[in-house]
Amino acid sequence: MNNFWTSLRKPIFALAPLSGITDSAFRRICKGFGADIVYSELTSSTAFAYQPESTLRIMRFNDSERPYVVQLFGNNPEHFASAARFVSREIKPDGIDINFGCPIPKVFKQGAGAALMTNPALAKEVILSVIENTPLPVSIKTRISVKEAGLLNFLDYINGLDIKSIMIHGRSYAQGFSGPNDIVTTRNARAHFKGIILANGGVKSPAEAVALLEKTGADGVGVARGALGNPWIFKWLKTAYTGNPNGRPSAEDVCGTAMEHARLSANLKGERGIIEMRKHLCWYLQHVPGTRALRQKAVKIRNIQDVADVLEQVTGQLC
Numbered sequence: 001m002n003n004f005w006t007s008l009r010k011p012i013f014a015l016a017p018l019s020g021i022t023d024s025a026f027r028r029i030c031k032g033f034g035a036d037i038v039y040s041e042l043t044s045s046t047a048f049a050y051q052p053e054s055t056l057r058i059m060r061f062n063d064s065e066r067p068y069v070v071q072l073f074g075n076n077p078e079h080f081a082s083a084a085r086f087v088s089r090e091i092k093p094d095g096i097d098i099n100f101g102c103p104i105p106k107v108f109k110q111g112a113g114a115a116l117m118t119n120p121a122l123a124k125e126v127i128l129s130v131i132e133n134t135p136l137p138v139s140i141k142t143r144i145s146v147k148e149a150g151l152l153n154f155l156d157y158i159n160g161l162d163i164k165s166i167m168i169h170g171r172s173y174a175q176g177f178s179g180p181n182d183i184v185t186t187r188n189a190r191a192h193f194k195g196i197i198l199a200n201g202g203v204k205s206p207a208e209a210v211a212l213l214e215k216t217g218a219d220g221v222g223v224a225r226g227a228l229g230n231p232w233i234f235k236w237l238k239t240a241y242t243g244n245p246n247g248r249p250s251a252e253d254v255c256g257t258a259m260e261h262a263r264l265s266a267n268l269k270g271e272r273g274i275i276e277m278r279k280h281l282c283w284y285l286q287h288v289p290g291t292r293a294l295r296q297k298a299v300k301i302r303n304i305q306d307v308a309d310v311l312e313q314v315t316g317q318l319c
């Protein structure tokens with residue numbers, strides 16, 4: 001097994017999975033700015049049986065994204081086993097991740113995502129079924145707690161399984177996506193898990209990354225919303241560590257990257273790629289002062305020329 005996790009330089013800066021957002025186009029952009037590892041959007045292990053085409057679309061990637069990890073969710077060990085075999089054979093990413101953190105009702109109600117933390121026996125079966133059906137390194141992504149189920153007990157229960165890495169979203173299921181990050185539990189996870197630990201939650205700047213790393217003793221951080229319209233964050237995080245902090249990107253830089261992102265998205269997904277680009281364009285514009293009014297145009301883009309027109313108004317010249 002090629003366990004890429006151990007060859008990554010620390011601290012590791014990962015683009016955390018974001019459903020509907022971290023597609024191949026966005027992952028390539030983030031990789032270009034220095035993300036050490038990128039995750040796919042969460043992908044149903046069960047969907048292989050019913051919607052193979054759309055499932056495959058979510059997983060496709062370009063070699064420039066490596067190391068690239070496919071994240072699976074579900075609640076049926078057999079589905080995980082066949083998904084793991086298929087992903088290893090046909091998709092050939094660098095790793096497979098299992099989602100134990102998703103709180104959204106559609107996932108949670110089927111006993112998948114965060115719900116699996118409340119059913120450690122099934123969680124263990126799921127992890128084993130992936131490990132036994134892939135030569136790739138297996139990682140997991142969890143929350144701090146889900147209802148009565150705490151992370152540390154969960155880690156003790158699955159202790160001994162060959163899990164190479166864990167990304168810990170330092171919030172409880174009840175917190176959803178806001179509120180304080182439980183740094184203490186993330187730090188204590190070190191005594192319960194031998195592999196790579198990535199702390200996640202609330203990193204939007206080098207200062208926040210440094211604080212999270214220092215307080216948790218993690219090997220790296222996962223950045224999710226901090227990268228929206230702001231893929232520079234990876235460069236910014238890295239240069240902060242080399243003592244050569246980069247400033248904010250100029251409006252021209254933002255436009256150039258937004259245009260590159262739109263072209264990639266259109267090439268990969270056609271018209272749908274442009275529609276999906278609407279939200280990204282709004283996020284990019286949030287990083288350019290004085291562009292609030294332009295966001296009304298950004299949410300209506302229909303083709304690559306519309307993107308260029310919006311960005312032209314930012315820079316006063318074609319991007």
Ligand SMILES: Cc1cc2nc3c(=O)[nH]c(=O)nc-3n(C[C@H](O)[C@H](O)[C@H](O)COP(=O)(O)O)c2cc1C
Nearest residue numbers: 016017018019041042141169201202203223224225
């Ligand atoms: C819109 C959205 C989609 C998400 N999709 C996923 C996903 O597919 N898989 C996953 O493990 N976590 C997902 N997450 C959780 C993030 O990976 C991350 O744990 C969370 O946003 C906290 O990190 P942040 O504060 O850096 O955003 C999602 C979060 C949001 C806001």
